[in-house]
Amino acid sequence: MARRRGIMSDHFKEELAKELGFYDVVQQEGWGGIRARDAGNMVKRAIELAEQQLLQAKK
Secondary structure, three states: OOOOOOOOOHHHHHHHHHHHOOHHHHHHHOHHHOOHHHHHHHHHHHHHHHHHHHHHHHO
16 A cells, blocks of 8 residues: 655644644654544644635735
8 A cells, every 4th residue: 555645744744733732742652643633633723824825825
């Protein structure tokens, strides 16, 4: 099975994890150690940021 390549850069994911308060878990256990809720919140925040950028680009 081929490994999927992530859409978000590692740096961006780390910044989101810091903002959302679970970066310590990532450092200790890797990305596999985060809760599903944290992963969902990270995706939700990434979408919010992307939408903001799109709105700003339209102005």
